[in-house]
Every structure is written in structure tokens, then in C-alpha cells.
Amino acid sequence: MLVKTENLKKHFQIGRGQNLHAVDGLSIEIAENEILGLVGESGSGKSTFGKTLIGLHPATSGKAYYKGEELPQRFTAADHLKYSRELQMIFQDPYSSLNPRMTVLDIVGEGISIQGQHTQSQVKELVAEWLIKVGLNADHMSRYPHEFSGGQRQRIGIARAMIIEPRFVVCDEPISALDVSVQAQVINLLDELKRSMGLTMLFIAHDLSMVRYVSDRMAVMYLGTLVEMGPSDQVFFEPQHPYTKLLIESNPEPDPRLERERGFVPIQGEITSPVNVGAGCRFADRCPSMSEQCQRETPPITQIASDHVVSCHLFS
Amino acid sequence: MTDSILEVTDLSVEFATYGGRVKAVRGVSFDVKAGETLAIVGESGCGKSVTVQSLMGIIPMPPGEITGGVAKLNGKDILGLTSKEANEFRGVKIGMIFQDPMTSLNPTMTIGDQIAETLMVHRGMGKKDAFDRAVELLDKTKISEAAKRAKQYPFEFSGGMLQRAMIAQSLACNPSLLIADEPTTALDVTIQAQILELMSELQRTENMSIILITHDLAVVARMADRVAVMYAGQIVESGTVDEIFYESAHPYTLGLRAAMPSNKTTREKKLTPILGSPPDLFHPPTGCGYFARCPYAMKSCEKMLPPECLLTAESNHQSRCWLQHPDAPEVQELFQPARTQEEAPDAG
Numbered sequence: 001m002l003v004k005t006e007n008l009k010k011h012f013q014i015g016r017g018q019n020l021h022a023v024d025g026l027s028i029e030i031a032e033n034e035i036l037g038l039v040g041e042s043g044s045g046k047s048t049f050g051k052t053l054i055g056l057h058p059a060t061s062g063k064a065y066y067k068g069e070e071l072p073q074r075f076t077a078a079d080h081l082k083y084s085r086e087l088q089m090i091f092q093d094p095y096s097s098l099n100p101r102m103t104v105l106d107i108v109g110e111g112i113s114i115q116g117q118h119t120q121s122q123v124k125e126l127v128a129e130w131l132i133k134v135g136l137n138a139d140h141m142s143r144y145p146h147e148f149s150g151g152q153r154q155r156i157g158i159a160r161a162m163i164i165e166p167r168f169v170v171c172d173e174p175i176s177a178l179d180v181s182v183q184a185q186v187i188n189l190l191d192e193l194k195r196s197m198g199l200t201m202l203f204i205a206h207d208l209s210m211v212r213y214v215s216d217r218m219a220v221m222y223l224g225t226l227v228e229m230g231p232s233d234q235v236f237f238e239p240q241h242p243y244t245k246l247l248i249e250s251n252p253e254p255d256p257r258l259e260r261e262r263g264f265v266p267i268q269g270e271i272t273s274p275v276n277v278g279a280g281c282r283f284a285d286r287c288p289s290m291s292e293q294c295q296r297e298t299p300p301i302t303q304i305a306s307d308h309v310v311s312c313h314l315f316s
Numbered sequence: 317m318t319d320s321i322l323e324v325t326d327l328s329v330e331f332a333t334y335g336g337r338v339k340a341v342r343g344v345s346f347d348v349k350a351g352e353t354l355a356i357v358g359e360s361g362c363g364k365s366v367t368v369q370s371l372m373g374i375i376p377m378p379p380g381e382i383t384g385g386v387a388k389l390n391g392k393d394i395l396g397l398t399s400k401e402a403n404e405f406r407g408v409k410i411g412m413i414f415q416d417p418m419t420s421l422n423p424t425m426t427i428g429d430q431i432a433e434t435l436m437v438h439r440g441m442g443k444k445d446a447f448d449r450a451v452e453l454l455d456k457t458k459i460s461e462a463a464k465r466a467k468q469y470p471f472e473f474s475g476g477m478l479q480r481a482m483i484a485q486s487l488a489c490n491p492s493l494l495i496a497d498e499p500t501t502a503l504d505v506t507i508q509a510q511i512l513e514l515m516s517e518l519q520r521t522e523n524m525s526i527i528l529i530t531h532d533l534a535v536v537a538r539m540a541d542r543v544a545v546m547y548a549g550q551i552v553e554s555g556t557v558d559e560i561f562y563e564s565a566h567p568y569t570l571g572l573r574a575a576m577p578s579n580k581t582t583r584e585k586k587l588t589p590i591l592g593s594p595p596d597l598f599h600p601p602t603g604c605g606y607f608a609r610c611p612y613a614m615k616s617c618e619k620m621l622p623p624e625c626l627l628t629a630e631s632n633h634q635s636r637c638w639l640q641h642p643d644a645p646e647v648q649e650l651f652q653p654a655r656t657q658e659e660a661p662d663a664g
Binding site for chain 1: 535
């Protein structure tokens with residue numbers, strides 16, 4: 001396993017006695033060269049998990065491992081320098097994640113400059129090389145972010161992460177701000193880079209069809225906890241957890257006939273607050289198959305197939 | 317067409333900017349029939365929002381300017397209205413909901429007061445009656461404990477609840493047409509499903525027509541009766557939802573469909589992106605707007621704008637493409653392997 005977490009938690013103190021349980025005990029494993037898709041509604045803690053995993057947030061408790069080595073709970077500057085060579089992130093919003101006062105050369109080249117193994121002219125060469133690899137022009141490097149479209153900015157963000165030649169990349173909704181025609185460009189680019197560099201990825205998104213298309217395995221989160229995890233096609237076509245079922249049923253398909261035949265019962269209610277959550281299943285109040293046990297006890301993670309786990313009392 | 321409640325003919329809208337005039341909408345014609353849902357699909361910047369905003373008269377002028385075209389709602393012109401006339405019809409005959417309900421509602425007024433205001437202004441109702449009606453409307457959009465919720469402020473609502481409140485407000489004066497501009501783009505799929513379901517249900521009970529603006533083909537498949545696909549300020553293809561999805565004709569529509577993962581595509585099959593980017597609307601191309609990205613582009617496409625060509629005699633399926641022009645040779649076979657398209661010339 002390249003990356004592994006054990007009961008990783010990230011809570012935020014948001015006032016007197018108020019504890020926001022953003023990530024509440026997530027245990028996952030990602031094998032070398034694998035893409036794990038992470039889906040869930042907004043507020044389910046997917047991005048916080050990604051950031052905590054690579055040290056952008058200090059963890060509250062639990063453990064994270066990279067190549068079998070335990071990652072520090074709180075990264076020091078030296079840790080960041082050490083691990084940023086291997087762990088990188090691509091951010092969701094191509095507008096707010098690029099410093100508007102820096103040129104593309106500074107943005108993309110900053111990482112390798114800090115690592116200090118290249119001269120200024122080598123940095124420039126590498127930046128040029130990477131801009132071309134991600135489908136931009138080398139002479140774009142003297143420009144500023146505002147001169148680019150959303151898709152181009154996302155490519156700059158990708159170049160910034162990839163120029164380090166990391167082993168593991170967290171892609172936090174890398175395409176949700178982009179148009180359909182451009183989404184495919186970025187997905188294909190990530191796929192190519194994955195193949196050529198032997199990357200391992202955590203692919204966070206809320207577009208279920210895209211996550212299924214991109215990832216080998218899929219993990220579903222709800223209110224900071226893991227609900228279901230298994231091979232993408234299995235989770236997508238044969239979802240087991242009541243939440244996964246409802247999530248996938250809610251996902252419309254670009255096929256009018258299929259949509260007309262769909263006996264449509266949207267999931268009721270909305271995701272509840274992650275502040276000071278108590279015992280019991282997090283999904284209980286929206287779940288159609290809720291029993292009294294669900295409100296009392298937190299369901300354990302149950303293995304239902306060799307590589308498929310579900311956290312639900314129906315299976316325990 | 318007698319059963320159309322809205323008829324738009326050759327609408328053109330431009331914006332004056334420091335960089336020149338942006339020709340955002342370039343001759344758009346469509347109609348909306350009673351009780352149907354027309355979806356307008358396209359990428360950002362294609363002019364879909366500007367089209368409906370100009371119908372509502374909410375484009376700031378200047379810099380905006382409607383440079384041509386006619387729009388008639390139940391036979392009455394709605395483009396040349398004075399601001400007083402526009403205020404009387406806006407929100408009454410046509411309701412509108414927006415992508416971002418958080419910024420579209422007034423943060424300093426309670427939800428109930430905002431809806432009541434609409435009724436007081438347009439229906440001359442008293443404050444108490446209007447508020448009571450507002451609570452009824454919130455109840456109709458399935459907001460639980462509507463009486464309590466009506467006294468709350470927008471920040472106390474979630475995104476999905478705010479969208480429901482916006483729908484309640486837009487329904488206040490029983491409009492015959494609801495314009496929904498990306499109503500679910502900011503929402504999760506589960507909440508999106510709830511809002512779409514609510515919209516279809518209200519459409520049936522209130523007998524409304526809906527213009528749905530979206531970039532999401534899956535939402536179109538779920539909601540639309542008819543579809544207009546927009547690109548670079550023009551409608552490139554229009555027809556019934558089945559025609560658009562199963563008999564897609566315009567290369568852009570085909571390109572959009574090939575760029576999305578269907579739930580049948582396996583991972584081995586690559587997505588086919590549309591290469592390049594949309595044209596610069598400061599200097600729109602004289603020919604077909606899609607020329608630079610089109611894998612089937614011919615020499616004549618660059619200079620000559622194709623007319624909207626009717627594809628079959630029986631239906632109203634139109635495509636703005638020279639390949640479908642009556643004088644063009646039979647090219648149907650060419651479209652079958654659209655997913656294996658090789659490379660489009662880069663827009664540069």
C-alpha cells in the first residue's frame with residue numbers, strides 16, 4: 001500500500017464546546033498506481049480528508065502512512081519540504097488557487113525552486129517543458145493567471161503539482177468548475193500523466209459518472225465517515241449501502257428514455273450538521289431502512305466481498 | 317404557431333466594453349409552447365443566460381444593447397417596454413430563478429417578507445395577507461415548518477432550501493412561464509434530484525412552461541421536452557429531446573455527447589474532448605461559429621454561415637450546419653462513428 005490511513009480524524013473547534021467533526025475516523029488504503037475515487041455530498045468531509053492526508057491540515061487523531069512510514073500528525077516546515085516532493089494536490093477552484101500576482105513561471109516553478117536542486121535556468125526549462133505537456137505554450141510562462149480561461153488555469157494547477165514528479169496526488173474536484181468539453185480534455189490529460197509517471201491518485205469529486213469512469217475503486221463518504229468502498233463498477237452498478245443506492249439513483253443520466261423510465265423517488269431531507277455528532281449511524285435520519293439500532297449504535301465496517309466494505313447494520 | 321406562449325425571433329444582444337463590442341447573442345429564434353419545458357444547453361459564454369436575461373429585461377443597458385429581434389409573450393412584445401411596463405410584467409408573467417440563490421436573495425430581509433413584497437407590489441395585497449400567502453407558497457415548495465421558516469433570514473437556509481424559497485417567490489404571481497437559469501448547478505445530486513422533481517410537479521399543478529438553462533446534458537435528459545443547443549451566441553441545433561439525444565445532427569452536439577462518460581463506457585475507452593476553445597465574440601467568425609473546432613469542417617464553413625436546416629419533413633428538428641443543408645450530399649454514415657473522431661484543428 002502506498003498510502004494508508006487508520007481511523008484518521010479531523011475536528012475543527014468552531015466555538016465554545018462546538019466541535020465540527022469534518023472527518024471522523026476514516027480508514028482507507030490506496031495501492032501503488034491506483035486511483036481511488038472519493039464521492040459524497042458537500043459537507044461530507046471529502047476535501048478535508050484529502051488535505052489532512054497530505055498534511056495541509058494537522059490531524060486531530062488517527063494515523064496516516066505513506067510508503068509504510070507514519071506521517072507526522074502536524075507537519076513542520078521541514079516535513080512539508082520533505083513530503084511535498086512526493087505528495088501533491090490539485091485544487092478545485094482554478095480561480096482562487098493561483099496567486100494573481102505571480103506569473104505562470106513563478107507559480108509552476110515555485111515548487112522545484114524551493115526544493116533547491118535546480119538552477120534558475122533549469123527551472124525555466126522544466127516549466128516550459130511542463131506547460132507543453134499539459135497542453136499550453138512555453139511562452140505562456142510570462143503571463144498572469146487572469147489571462148487564462150478556466151480550463152487553462154486548471155492545466156496550470158496540474159503543471160504546478162506534476163512538475164515535482166510526485167508519487168501521490170490528491171485531485172480535489174479538478175473538473176467541477178469546467179465545461180463539459182474541457183472536462184474531457186483535463187481527464188484525458190490526468191490519465192496520460194498517470195500512465196506515463198506511474199501516479200497514484202485520490203480523485204475527489206461529486207460527479208458520480210465521472211468518478212466511476214476515472215477510478216479503480218470508489219469510496220463513498222457521508223458526514224465524515226466511510227459508508228461504502230469497493231471496485232468502482234461494483235459500487236456504481238450494485239450499490240449496497242442505502243445511502244449509496246440513493247446517491248446513485250439521484251444521479252441523472254444523459255439519456256432521455258432511461259430518465260423517463262426511472263421510477264423517481266428523490267432522497268428526502270438534507271445532510272445534517274457535522275457539529276457535535278453523537279453515536280449511531282450518521283445517515284439514520286434520512287435512511288429508508290432505519291431501525292432502532294441505527295440510532296443507538298455506530299455501524300461497524302463490514303466486509304461483504306473480497307474488496308468491498310459497507311458500514312451499515314443491515315450487513316453486520 | 318398558436319399554442320406558443322413565447323416567440324423569440326432573431327434576437328441579438330451586444331455589450332459595449334473597453335475592448336470593443338461583444339456580440340453575445342447573434343440571431344436567436346425559438347418558441348415555448350404552453351406547459352412544455354424547453355432546455356437551452358451550452359457552455360459558459362455561449363449566450364444562453366444573456367438570451368433569457370434580455371427577455372426579462374434585466375440586462376444592464378448600457379453596456380448591454382438589444383440590437384435586433386422580437387420577443388412576444390402571448391402575442392405582446394416584451395423587448396421594447398418602458399421600465400415601468402417592464403416592472404409590471406417582470407415577475408408577474410414570467411418568473412425567474414437563478415443559479416446562486418444565496419446572492420439572489422436579500423440577506424437583510426426575512427424569506428417571508430421577500431416573498432410577501434412581491435405580492436404587495438404586484439398584487440396590491442396587504443402586509444398580513446401577503447405574508448400568509450408567502451407561508452402557503454413556502455409550504456407548496458415543501459419547506460417544512462413553513463410558518464417558522466418564513467421568519468428566518470437567508471443565511472439560516474441551506475442551498476437547497478434557498479432554491480425552494482426562490483421557486484416559491486417566482487411562483488407568487490402565478491406566472492405562465494418560469495425561467496430557471498442553472499437552478500441546480502450549485503447543488504448536490506441528491507438535492508438537485510429534489511429540486512428537479514419539485515419543478516416538474518409544480519409545472520403540472522400550476523400549468524407553467526419552463527425555460528431551463530443548463531450545461532448539464534443529464535439534467536436536460538431528465539427535464540426537457542424540447543432542446544436548443546447554443547454555441548457562440550447562436551442556436552446550432554434544436555428539436556425534441558429524443559431527436560437531440562438519439563438523432564444528434566450538429567457536430568457540436570455530437571462532440572458534447574462524446575465528451576461525457578456514459579454509464580456504459582468502460583475505462584478503456586477514452587473520452588473524446590472537443591479540442592480548442594470557443595471563438596472570440598468580439599470578432600465572431602463570419603462563417604460557422606464551430607468551424608475552428610469541428611472535425612467535419614469544410615472550406616465553405618469558414619466564410620459562409622450555414623442556415624438553420626430542417627432535417628425531416630415531419631418534425632421541427634433543425635441543425636445549423638452545411639452538412640445538413642438540403643443541397644449537401646448524403647453524409648449520414650459519416651456521423652455514425654462520431655466517437656472515434658480523430659483530431660479537430662486547434663482554435664489557436
